[in-house]
Amino acid sequence: MNLAVIILAGGEGRRIGGAKPLRVLAGKTLIDHAEHLARQWSDKLASAVRDPSQVGGSSLQCIADRPGIDGPLAGLAAALDFAVSIRCDAVLTIPADMPFLPRDLDRQLTQRLGAERAAIASSGGRLHPVCGIWRLSARDELAAYAAAGRRSLKGFAEVVGFKAVEWSDTPLDPFFNINSAEDLETAERLLES
Numbered sequence: 170m171n172l173a174v175i176i177l178a179g180g181e182g183r184r185i186g187g188a189k190p191l192r193v194l195a196g197k198t199l200i201d202h203a204e205h206l207a208r209q210w211s212d213k214l215a216s217a218v219r220d221p222s223q224v225g226g227s228s229l230q231c232i233a234d235r236p237g238i239d240g241p242l243a244g245l246a247a248a249l250d251f252a253v254s255i256r257c258d259a260v261l262t263i264p265a266d267m268p269f270l271p272r273d274l275d276r277q278l279t280q281r282l283g284a285e286r287a288a289i290a291s292s293g294g295r296l297h298p299v300c301g302i303w304r305l306s307a308r309d310e311l312a313a314y315a316a317a318g319r320r321s322l323k324g325f326a327e328v329v330g331f332k333a334v335e336w337s338d339t340p341l342d343p344f345f346n347i348n349s350a351e352d353l354e355t356a357e358r359l360l361e362s
Contacts, residue, residue: 175252176264199266
């Protein structure tokens with residue numbers, strides 16, 4: 170599958186005091202950790218942001234979250250547009266704040282996609298809709314979904330049809346995400362152990 174990988178980095182990060190993608194973990198910014206992971210899956214990469222300053226001096230191409238849409242759905246809309254523009258078959262979205270993502274994320278999601286338009290990661294029985302593969306045909310439903318005032322990625326996945334792909338959350342949940350200073354300290358400890 171010809172895959173584009175888009176790092177969703179457009180959130181405000183209020184719980185951590187803002188500028189979440191630029192927070193430092195083990196000497197590298199979170200956006201740099203995400204880019205390192207994304208490069209394992211494709212050479213067609215970008216970060217979806219509200220403003221390029223959200224990712225500082227990152228070498229990644231920035232694409233603008235689609236205006237008029239809130240939350241990560243705006244990043245997915247931009248990701249699908251970007252994938253169409255570079256003639257990819259699908260887009261893999263990952264967030265900037267999950268530094269422990271499984272190395273086989275792309276392969277497992279692609280294998281389980283089947284005839285569905287999305288495959289979404291899950292661990293511990295919880296869906297992680299920011300970590301998913303989305304066929305470009307999902308784009309056809311997005312405008313109407315957003316126009317109805319909906320913004321949930323999980324809800325959008327339900328509209329287009331998806332497969333959940335489960336990962337073990339022990340001994341470490343690979344979808345651990347950093348939302349606070351305490352989470353950042355926990356991630357540091359996990360990397361040291």
